[in-house]
Amino acid sequence: MTNIDLSNREARYKHFGSVDPIKGTKPKTKEEMADLQNTKKDFLFDVQSVGINNLTYPVRVGNYQSVGNFELATSLRRDEKGINMSRILESLQTQNDGGILLEFDTLEKVLAVLKERMNQESSELTVESTWFFNKPSPGTELDAVAHADVRYHMEYTDDAVTKTQFGMTASVTTLCPCSKEISEYSAHNQRGFITVLLDIDKNEEVPADYKEIVYRALEINASSQLYPILKRTDEKMVTERAYENPRFVEDLIRLVAYDIHDLPWVKAFEIECRNEESIHQHDAFSRMRFEK
Structure with a gap:
């Protein structure tokens, strides 16, 4: 191996292929540089x-x-x-x-x-972002942080907002009504994901707690809710609530649609529910759009 002094950084860089900068002839100040974006034709x-x-x-x-x-x-x-x-x-x-x-x-x-x-x-x-919020367990009321995904879309023309949309995706539990109906005991359930995209009416005032209102509409209509922390008594409540409220994906979007329809500041909406099926290799989904 050739004995090369690589004790300084410049020597090491050149050893690995770096070269000295050229003097160059093009301008170095912003005022002298060409502005291609502002080309007019x-x-x-x-x-x-x-x-x-x-x-x-x-x-x-x-x-x-x-x-x-x-x-x-x-x-x-x-x-x-x-x-x-x-x-x-x-x-x-x-x-x-x-x-x-x-x-x-x-x-x-x-x-x-x-x-x-x-x-x-x-x-x-x-x-698009993640909204974090405090959500206590249903019985023991142990506080913890839950989350839902949110989406904002806005368009602006002639010094005014011309389109405003708010979206949210929440995860819930769904229990299959068919499985409950035909089985001697138990019923299969799975995690469901409900997504809404709301067209906001610019002529109506949006309440300060709009995120909480939308989240409530998504989760309350499911078979049961998801919680960050569950003790045994909480788990019993959640499991039994799911069994008492079986939901197809079709049921769920219709129930959510009813609550969203009643919000005066929403003029149109899209809803989708997707279940990660626990007894199939595929997912189940339902989707709708409604304009008032």
């Missing part, structure tokens, strides 16, 4: 949405800090080549206070700043 079509997605960013949902997965975009005029992507993060940063507060007012401010800084007609965002 006919680029054939307007573009409805261009931006970034799969952006991981800190958020605050309820009383807990969480992590959000964002998609943010603006429109793009026919005579413009592209948008300045860095301004998207700059716009999001204006509302960062230990994380982005996932509430409609805060997200509207992000969209207004984004549209203004991009100098475009419209902006939009979608963010």
